[in-house]
Amino acid sequence: MNLFLRSLLILVVIFAAVPEFGQDITFEGEVNLVEVYATVFDHDGQTVAGLSKDQFAILDNGKARQIRAFEPTYRALSCALLLDTTGSMKFAMPALINGARDFISALRPGDSVGLYAFTDHLEQLQEMSTDREASAAVLTQLRVEGRTALFDSIAELAVDLEKRPGKKAIVVLTDGGDNASVLNREAAVASARKAGVPIFAVAEGEALHDDTAADLLRDLAEATGGRMYKANHSKQIGTVFQAVGRYLQNGYLLAFQAPTEAKGKSWHDLQVVVKNAPEPLKVRARTGYSIE
Numbered sequence: 001m002n003l004f005l006r007s008l009l010i011l012v013v014i015f016a017a018v019p020e021f022g023q024d025i026t027f028e029g030e031v032n033l034v035e036v037y038a039t040v041f042d043h044d045g046q047t048v049a050g051l052s053k054d055q056f057a058i059l060d061n062g063k064a065r066q067i068r069a070f071e072p073t074y075r076a077l078s079c080a081l082l083l084d085t086t087g088s089m090k091f092a093m094p095a096l097i098n099g100a101r102d103f104i105s106a107l108r109p110g111d112s113v114g115l116y117a118f119t120d121h122l123e124q125l126q127e128m129s130t131d132r133e134a135s136a137a138v139l140t141q142l143r144v145e146g147r148t149a150l151f152d153s154i155a156e157l158a159v160d161l162e163k164r165p166g167k168k169a170i171v172v173l174t175d176g177g178d179n180a181s182v183l184n185r186e187a188a189v190a191s192a193r194k195a196g197v198p199i200f201a202v203a204e205g206e207a208l209h210d211d212t213a214a215d216l217l218r219d220l221a222e223a224t225g226g227r228m229y230k231a232n233h234s235k236q237i238g239t240v241f242q243a244v245g246r247y248l249q250n251g252y253l254l255a256f257q258a259p260t261e262a263k264g265k266s267w268h269d270l271q272v273v274v275k276n277a278p279e280p281l282k283v284r285a286r287t288g289y290s291i292e
Helices: 003-017 087-106 132-139 150-162 185-195 211-224 234-248
Strands: 033-041 056-060 063-065 067-071 077-084 112-118 122-129 167-174 199-204 227-231 251-257 264-274 282-285 288-291
Touching: 033 067, 033 167, 033 264, 056 067, 056 251, 077 087, 077 122, 077 150, 087 132, 087 167, 087 199, 087 234, 112 132, 112 150, 122 132, 122 150, 150 167, 150 185, 150 211, 167 234, 167 251, 185 211, 185 288, 199 211, 199 234, 211 227, 227 234, 264 282
Parallel strands: 077 112, 077 167, 167 199, 199 227
Antiparallel strands: 033 251, 033 282, 056 063, 056 264, 067 251, 112 122, 264 288
16 A cells, blocks of 8 residues: 555544544543533522533633533433441331332433442442343342441442443432441542542431431532432432432533642642523532542
8 A cells, every 4th residue: 555545544544533523522531531520400499401511611729621521411321329238227128129229210221320239348239231120130139237338338439430431420328327437437528529429318217317427428429519318218218219310310521631730639629610591500519629
């Protein structure tokens, strides 16, 4: 092959690999790409879908950053469902299983769900999958026993899920106790904040009456751009799971290239705002990041 034809072939391959201009692009392997999961609300507290990349701005320690990747609300989501299966959850387990089953069935066809349980350690019950029947079958095998390592389990799962590309979230249902973790509350929150995976916590049982447990769940959720919900009775677990599902399906994923000065353990405050909207909108997103 002569030089001209070889150069032409290279150009054809390059242009064939470039997405059509104007498409949303996800950079899966770029170094120091900070992902920010954001949910937008109007003045009535209703989630807002249909916003474009150009309507968002990210402020990193007050300085605007270029948005390098964007996934709108209709893009598929990867959700890790983390269930407390310790002894203290014995009487709530039937409602937990039914609520989790309804939550999984309400996900969109392209959404994936992974099932995890924790006692004194984190256990993966099923890897990320779009197979709803398989997920429902796994739920019927849940057993309650053992001590509670809530802090360790959330931190470990957040770090693992951080590596997965695209929109992702953790939904954890627990009564909030912890008597087996190596990490303390502050370390668990710090690890989750660093990973940046939004955590949606459903508090049940003792977590509703224990200020320490409730504060932990609230801190984990708000620091990562998620939200804490309360199931005041086990019968409300299904209703709460439905609310979480609606919330998750109206989230955006934004990402920007971290500046070189972000390397190290310094904390960077983040703020996400929406521009050019007909009314003021409120954004819930992770509050900051750091890069080792």
